[in-house]
Amino acid sequence: MPTLEKLDDVFVLDLGDGENRFHPDWLTEINALLDEVVKGDEPRALVTAATGKIWSNGLDLEWLFEHPEEYAAYGTRVHALLARVLTLPFVTVAALQGHTFAAGAMLSLAHDSRIMRADRGFWCLPEADINIPFTPGMSALIQARLTPQTAHEAMVGARRFGGEEAYNRQIVDSAVAEADVRSSAIALAQSHIGKAGPTLETIKTRMYAGVLEALRDFADPRD
Numbered sequence: 001m002p003t004l005e006k007l008d009d010v011f012v013l014d015l016g017d018g019e020n021r022f023h024p025d026w027l028t029e030i031n032a033l034l035d036e037v038v039k040g041d042e043p044r045a046l047v048t049a050a051t052g053k054i055w056s057n058g059l060d061l062e063w064l065f066e067h068p069e070e071y072a073a074y075g076t077r078v079h080a081l082l083a084r085v086l087t088l089p090f091v092t093v094a095a096l097q098g099h100t101f102a103a104g105a106m107l108s109l110a111h112d113s114r115i116m117r118a119d120r121g122f123w124c125l126p127e128a129d130i131n132i133p134f135t136p137g138m139s140a141l142i143q144a145r146l147t148p149q150t151a152h153e154a155m156v157g158a159r160r161f162g163g164e165e166a167y168n169r170q171i172v173d174s175a176v177a178e179a180d181v182r183s184s185a186i187a188l189a190q191s192h193i194g195k196a197g198p199t200l201e202t203i204k205t206r207m208y209a210g211v212l213e214a215l216r217d218f219a220d221p222r223d
Contacts, residue, residue: 001016001025001026001029001218002014002015002026002029002030002033002035003015003016003033003114004037006035007186008190009042009043009044009045009047009193010035010044010046010186010189010190010193011036011044011045011046011047012046012047012049012182013030013033013037013046013047013048013049014050014051014150015030015048015049015051015055015056016050016051016052016143017050017051017052018052018054019056019057019063020050020054020055020056020057020104021056021057021058021059021060021063022056022058022059022060022078022103023060023063024060024063024070024074024077026060026079027077027078030081031081031084034084034085034088037088037090038088038089041162041197042196043193043194043196044086044090044193044196045090045091045092045093045189045190045193045195045196046090046091046092046093046189047057047092047093047094047095047105047182047185047186048085048092048093048094048095048111049094049095049097049181049182049185049190050095050097051097052097052098052188053093053098053099053121054098054099054100054104055094055096055097055098055099055100055104055108055121056100056101056103056104056105056107056108056190057099057101057102057104058101058102058103058105058107059078059102059103060090062134072218073100075135075218076218078103079135079137079216079218080215080216081107081137082103082106082107082110082138082141082215083110083137083211083212083216084200085107085110085206085209086110086141086204086211086212086215087113087201087204087208087212088201088204089196089197089198089200089201090192090193090195090196090197090200091112091113091175091189091192091193091195091200092110092111092112092189092200093111093112093113093114093115093183093185093188093189094107094111094113094114094115094185095181095182095185096108096109096113096114096115096116096117096121096123096163096172096181097117097121097178097181097182098117098120098121099121099122099124100116100121100122100123100124101122101123101124101125101126102114102124102125102126102127103138104121104142105124105125106125106138106142108123109141109142109145109146110141110145111121112192113173113188114171114172114173114187115172115173115174115175115181115184115185115188116163116166116167116171116172116174116175116176116181117130117163117175117177117178117181118162118163118164118167118175118176118177119163119177119178120163120164120178121161121162121163122160122161122162123160123161123162123163123166123171123172124154124156124159124160124161125142125154125155126158127155127158128155128156129158130155130159133154134155135216135218135223136214137211137214137215137216137218138215139155139214139216140210140211140215141211141214141215142154142155142157144208144210144211146169146170146171147169147170150169150170150171154171158173163175173188174188185205
């Protein structure tokens with residue numbers, strides 16, 4: 001399960017050491033830990049990391065297929081998490097030490113910055129290959145955070161980007177050695193701790209107003 005620790009002024013949210021899929025209980029825990037970071041008013045920033053070979057593989061499709069009646073409620077919660085991270089009132093950095101796929105990749109895009117392992121691991125939006133269309137909110141988020149050509153290749157081609165290519169294509173802000181992923185993310189977050197507060201939240205909310213509207217307008221596409 002996710003954990004939270006504080007290193008000086010930087011909170012480190014560790015998503016876990018498994019596939020870190022968006023199980024309902026996992027979503028509940030993530031939001032509870034984010035509540036802990038949000039409630040303070042001191043200078044702070046957030047690094048979202050993970051342990052193991054995977055940062056996040058996104059939606060918990062196995063659980064969802066077993067609970068089809070929960071689709072709308074589950075989708076609403078996933079979209080709400082993306083919207084929340086996108087507008088958190090402090091700088092956020094995703095430390096991508098391993099595979100970052102599907103909704104996990106979208107969660108990384110909701111962060112202000114991304115640091116990725118250079119030599120192994122992929123960032124990928126495989127929806128075209130697994131026959132799951134992007135929702136309007138997901139599409140809006142991806143297209144707001146990637147260049148048009150990269151968004152097209154990622155969404156239509158389901159292309160897997162390694163760390164160096166992800167950096168060259170501006171998906172991530174830096175590609176570093178495995179041992180440096182978390183420390184580099186913490187150093188970057190530390191350099192922005194003074195920006196925390198309602199002004200930053202307002203800037204993000206206005207900057208991504210269209211994305212937020214699309215994320216919050218989620219509806220079950222099967223209806």
